[in-house]
Amino acid sequence: MTMRRNLASLIFTVGLGLMLVSLMQGSHTAFPVEVGQNINAAGFADHGAANLVTSVVLGYRGLDTLGELTILFVAATAAGMVLGHCPGGSTPPVRGGFILATAAELLFPFLILLGAYIIIHGHLSPGGGFQGGAVIAAAYYVPLLAGSGRLFSEDTGSLIESLAGVGFIAIGLLALWGGGEFLAPLYSHNGAPGALLSAGTLPLLYLAVGLKVGSELASLLARLGGIGMEVDDDA
Amino acid sequence: MTLLVLGAVAVMLIAALAALLLPDLLGALAAASVVSLALAVLFALLGAPDVALAEAVVGSGLSGVMFAMVLRRVGYQPADEEETGHDDAA
Numbered sequence: 394m395t396m397r398r399n400l401a402s403l404i405f406t407v408g409l410g411l412m413l414v415s416l417m418q419g420s421h422t423a424f425p426v427e428v429g430q431n432i433n434a435a436g437f438a439d440h441g442a443a444n445l446v447t448s449v450v451l452g453y454r455g456l457d458t459l460g461e462l463t464i465l466f467v468a469a470t471a472a473g474m475v476l477g478h479c480p481g482g483s484t485p486p487v488r489g490g491f492i493l494a495t496a497a498e499l500l501f502p503f504l505i506l507l508g509a510y511i512i513i514h515g516h517l518s519p520g521g522g523f524q525g526g527a528v529i530a531a532a533y534y535v536p537l538l539a540g541s542g543r544l545f546s547e548d549t550g551s552l553i554e555s556l557a558g559v560g561f562i563a564i565g566l567l568a569l570w571g572g573g574e575f576l577a578p579l580y581s582h583n584g585a586p587g588a589l590l591s592a593g594t595l596p597l598l599y600l601a602v603g604l605k606v607g608s609e610l611a612s613l614l615a616r617l618g619g620i621g622m623e624v625d626d627d628a
Numbered sequence: 629m630t631l632l633v634l635g636a637v638a639v640m641l642i643a644a645l646a647a648l649l650l651p652d653l654l655g656a657l658a659a660a661s662v663v664s665l666a667l668a669v670l671f672a673l674l675g676a677p678d679v680a681l682a683e684a685v686v687g688s689g690l691s692g693v694m695f696a697m698v699l700r701r702v703g704y705q706p707a708d709e710e711e712t713g714h715d716d717a718a
Contacts, residue, residue: 534690
C-alpha cells in the first residue's frame with residue numbers, strides 16, 4: 394500500500410518536473426508576454442484601484458471570480474454533506490486548558506479586526522476578499538479549537554453567505570442595467586486615488602466576496618469540527 | 629536574498645519529503661503545512677504579497693486544520709494509542 398503510494402507520487406513528481414522543464418525551454422520565444430505590461434500601464438486608469446491585483450481579480454476578471462465563488466460554494470457544500478453527518482469520530486472534542494481558552498477568546502476580536510481590515514483595504518494594499526474571509530473563518534475557529542464554547546451560529550452564517558452572494562450578483566446586474574457588461578466596475582473615478590473611498594464598486598464587490606468566503610469556511614469548519622453533532626454521538 | 633530564497637526552497641523540499649515518508653498521518657499533515665508556510669515566505673520574498681497572504685492563511689492554516697478535522701471525523705487514531713478496533717492507519 395505504502396509502496397504503491399510512493400510509486401504514484403514518484404511518477405507524478407517526474408511528470409511535473411518534465412512538464413516544468415519543457416515549459417521553461419519553450420516559453421521564452423513561443424509566448425510573448427504582453428498582458429502584464431498592458432495591465433501595468435492601463436490598470437489604474439481603468440479602475441482607479443491602487444492595488445493592481447484587485448484591478449485584475451475584480452475589474453478585468455470579475456466573471457472568473459464569480460466562478461471561483463461558485464466552485465468554493467459547491468466544494469464546501471459537498472464536503473459538509475459527505476463528512477458532516479458521519480458519527481464516526483469516536484473521540485469527544487478535547488477541551489484546552491484555562492490558558493488556551495482565555496487566549497483564544499482574547500485573540501478572537503483581533504483576528505476579526507485583521508480580517509475586516511484586509512477585506513476593506515483590498516483595493517489599496519495586498520489582500521482582499523478571499524484572504525480576509527479566510528482570516529475571519531480562522532478567527533471563528535480558534536475558540537472552537539480551544540474548546541471554549543460555541544460562537545458560530547450556522548443560521549446566521551448561511552444568511553450572511555446568501556446575502557453576500559446576492560449582493561455580488563446584484564452589483565454585476567447593476568452594471569448590466571447601466572449599459573455596461575456584466576460585473577463591469579462602476580464609478581471608478583470618484584474619490585482620490587489611494588483613498589479608502591475610491592475605485593468605485595470594487596471595494597463593495599470585495600466586501601461581498603469576503604463575507605461569503607468567511608461565512609462559508611467558518612460554517613464548514615464548525616460542521617467538520619463536530620460542533621452541534623454531539624447529540625447524535627451520544628444517542 | 630538569494631540565500632533566503634534557497635533556504636525557503638530547502639525547507640520546502642525537506643518538509644515535502646517528510647510529508648511523503650512519515651508513517652503517521654498527523655505528522656505528514658504537519659509537514660505539508662510546513663511546505664505551505666515556506667511557500668508563503670517564498671512568495672513574500674519574491675514580491676507577491678497577495679498570493680503570500682492567501683497561501684499563509686489557507687495553505688498552512690485552514691487546510692491543515694480541515695484535514696485534521698476530517699481525520700478525526702473518519703475515526704483515525706494516532707499510531708501510539710491504537711487500543712480500539714480501528715486499524716486504518718497507513
